[in-house]
Amino acid sequence: MAISFNSENRIFKLDTSNATYAFQVFEAGYLIHLYYGAKIPDDNLAAFYYHGGFASFSPSRWEVENGNFSPDMSPMEYSTEGAGDFRLSALAIRNANGDNTTDVRYVSHKIIAGKPDLPAMPHLYLNSEGEADTLEVLTEDAVTGAKVTLVYTVFRNKPVITRHVRVENGSDRRMDLERIYSCCVEFPTMDYDMYHLYGRWSKERSLQVRPLAHGIQSICSKRGSSGHYHNPFVALATKNATEQYGEAYGFNFVYSGNFAAEVEVDSSCSTRLIMGINPESFGWVLEPGSTFVSPEVVMVYSNEGLGGMSRAFHDVYRENLVRGRWKTEKRPLLINSWEAAFFDFDAEKLFAFAERAKEMGIEMLVMDDGWFGKRDDDTTSLGDWFVNEKKLQGGLKSLVDRVHGIGMKFGIWYEPEMISPESELYKAHPDWCVHVANRANSVARHQYVIDMSRQDVRDNIFEQMYGVLSATPVDYLKWDFNRNITEAGSALLPPERQKEFFHRFVLGTYELMGRLTEAFPDMLIENCSGGGGRFDPGMFYYSPQIWCSDNTDPIERLTIQFGSSLCYPGSCMGAHVSACQRTDIDTRANVAMWGTFGYELDPCKLNEADYEAVKVQVKEYHRYYNVTHNGDLYRLITPFENAHRAAWMFVSKDKSEALFTAVVMRRPEYEAFFIRLQGLDPNAMYRDEATGEVYSGALLMNAGLNLTGTPITDGSSFTKYFTIVK
Numbered sequence: 001m002a003i004s005f006n007s008e009n010r011i012f013k014l015d016t017s018n019a020t021y022a023f024q025v026f027e028a029g030y031l032i033h034l035y036y037g038a039k040i041p042d043d044n045l046a047a048f049y050y051h052g053g054f055a056s057f058s059p060s061r062w063e064v065e066n067g068n069f070s071p072d073m074s075p076m077e078y079s080t081e082g083a084g085d086f087r088l089s090a091l092a093i094r095n096a097n098g099d100n101t102t103d104v105r106y107v108s109h110k111i112i113a114g115k116p117d118l119p120a121m122p123h124l125y126l127n128s129e130g131e132a133d134t135l136e137v138l139t140e141d142a143v144t145g146a147k148v149t150l151v152y153t154v155f156r157n158k159p160v161i162t163r164h165v166r167v168e169n170g171s172d173r174r175m176d177l178e179r180i181y182s183c184c185v186e187f188p189t190m191d192y193d194m195y196h197l198y199g200r201w202s203k204e205r206s207l208q209v210r211p212l213a214h215g216i217q218s219i220c221s222k223r224g225s226s227g228h229y230h231n232p233f234v235a236l237a238t239k240n241a242t243e244q245y246g247e248a249y250g251f252n253f254v255y256s257g258n259f260a261a262e263v264e265v266d267s268s269c270s271t272r273l274i275m276g277i278n279p280e281s282f283g284w285v286l287e288p289g290s291t292f293v294s295p296e297v298v299m300v301y302s303n304e305g306l307g308g309m310s311r312a313f314h315d316v317y318r319e320n321l322v323r324g325r326w327k328t329e330k331r332p333l334l335i336n337s338w339e340a341a342f343f344d345f346d347a348e349k350l351f352a353f354a355e356r357a358k359e360m361g362i363e364m365l366v367m368d369d370g371w372f373g374k375r376d377d378d379t380t381s382l383g384d385w386f387v388n389e390k391k392l393q394g395g396l397k398s399l400v401d402r403v404h405g406i407g408m409k410f411g412i413w414y415e416p417e418m419i420s421p422e423s424e425l426y427k428a429h430p431d432w433c434v435h436v437a438n439r440a441n442s443v444a445r446h447q448y449v450i451d452m453s454r455q456d457v458r459d460n461i462f463e464q465m466y467g468v469l470s471a472t473p474v475d476y477l478k479w480d481f482n483r484n485i486t487e488a489g490s491a492l493l494p495p496e497r498q499k500e501f502f503h504r505f506v507l508g509t510y511e512l513m514g515r516l517t518e519a520f521p522d523m524l525i526e527n528c529s530g531g532g533g534r535f536d537p538g539m540f541y542y543s544p545q546i547w548c549s550d551n552t553d554p555i556e557r558l559t560i561q562f563g564s565s566l567c568y569p570g571s572c573m574g575a576h577v578s579a580c581q582r583t584d585i586d587t588r589a590n591v592a593m594w595g596t597f598g599y600e601l602d603p604c605k606l607n608e609a610d611y612e613a614v615k616v617q618v619k620e621y622h623r624y625y626n627v628t629h630n631g632d633l634y635r636l637i638t639p640f641e642n643a644h645r646a647a648w649m650f651v652s653k654d655k656s657e658a659l660f661t662a663v664v665m666r667r668p669e670y671e672a673f674f675i676r677l678q679g680l681d682p683n684a685m686y687r688d689e690a691t692g693e694v695y696s697g698a699l700l701m702n703a704g705l706n707l708t709g710t711p712i713t714d715g716s717s718f719t720k721y722f723t724i725v726k
């Protein structure tokens, strides 16, 4: 078991592959955090209890430590509102009599083998029960009857713990949940840097690093989706941590809606981190006997720097988050029609794309936006999910049959959570869009959001989609989401439950996605939200890949892909070669090879040289598939630290092959270029497949590659593929 409870000192000890997490049932049932860090064998960890003792303006509990205890000065395992702790609270409940004081104390616990599923929400799952154990600690507010269960799943062979919280109204009066964060983690010092990923449309997930400072530092979304602007990821790393060295604690929220991650450094220079649903746009009515379950946070500990943290996230997401046939099966190499044609296509044009792409070895044609209703631009038809036969003469099935007939797969685009004011659906059901009474809706991209919190709306959209997809054997679906939510409200919710809208919307989307994946288990789904606006672990549960960004410029893509890789594996990052002229087609392919790989250009317009280059790239895609999709990533030179070059490599799990890539963003001032590789077997010999030269892993990692004199023009790039010499 990865979890133990010492009944003498009442300490819980949670042991992952490399870390120990410990907390104690303290006097009067307070849960006190003790330790989170590198693994330690001892189970008497009480000495780790650090607290500030008495301070004049920090309220004390006289029954605890003879009055020397203040929740305000102690590392609380799960902080609550109003009962003596003035720092960030993870839980706040408005009680029946109107106050919002919540004070929960330990009641009981159970340790169970395995990991129970989270109801109706994405979560990490186990492949076998022995992979992890779960601790559930029941606490209760003796005055209000709120029962709060803290749930921890501890992976035995991975550096991973997941956490979530359940709140049950154990009283006979209504309660209003005002905030429920999924985790609260305490650190005894403030000697950390905070890492997070910020951005905007077309520039998602750049890395921000800042030293912790006194006060609160936070990131959040209140857009109704996780959004382009901040990713639900945050890490605390020891000062001067690098890709290889130092400790890093990563937190990633398995949720696709409004989130917040907040870090507070208090007066005693200790740090509290909480992560969960953004309380600013949330509330939940808890009737007597009802329960609310929070989404899950994934926590990773690394003592091998940021790189170790990222590889741990990649492994657990590939193995315990992504599901279905395409988790392991090789994904088809696709070409997408969007940048090639936008809305301007018909069946003949698409078929011509397919034929030309097929000649080059591409395996699937994806028909993007524009095939339904009267959609010739972005002003109409979302919600009218029937085929536009003016464009697809002969119907969808005839096109799909023709494409299948030449041995290609076929993919289709949907935006199920949206409705155009200019649509038949909206005319029939104006109350089906997200809106609030007596207030005009904001538009974005000429569209409204459809009310996914409503079962009747979801049923309609599902039936429309099912009608098309069951009549036509489609192999792939791109699920898009092109605006955020304003005037948030549902026609069906009573006033006191309108605050539940955002969370209900997200649960509704998950339900629809779940129904679709069950109805079409073989269909590959790629998520998208105007590029990477909903690039979060919640979505990866339903779709093994997400379009990373609408920005397909290979140089701009570097920060996007480096940032995304902090916690998301390349096998999930949608990346395509486009017609972008910033670099030659080889650099575009070398960058896209990091991700799922594919094309986003008009194959009929390729010149002869690029046409031949694509054929070579297709071969390389197959050759490198195992190492890029299943291997370990090492970020060697990041564009956040170096304005001139970026470099990264993948090493297969058995260390028998490695793919190294470097891109020159801007010509460096100097010519010498030595780079040390990482992750190889130092005792093995590796052949550079291009030159036939053989080097030891030790040489490549210690002396490095001497790449002086390699192409250094702006936008140039090169790869090196190494295989082990048997």
Ligand code: DGJ
Pocket: 338, 368, 369, 413, 480, 482, 528, 529, 530, 531, 547, 549, 550
């Ligand atoms: C936004 C996506 O990111 C694009 O790839 C494309 O699918 C468009 N939407 C279509 O409207």
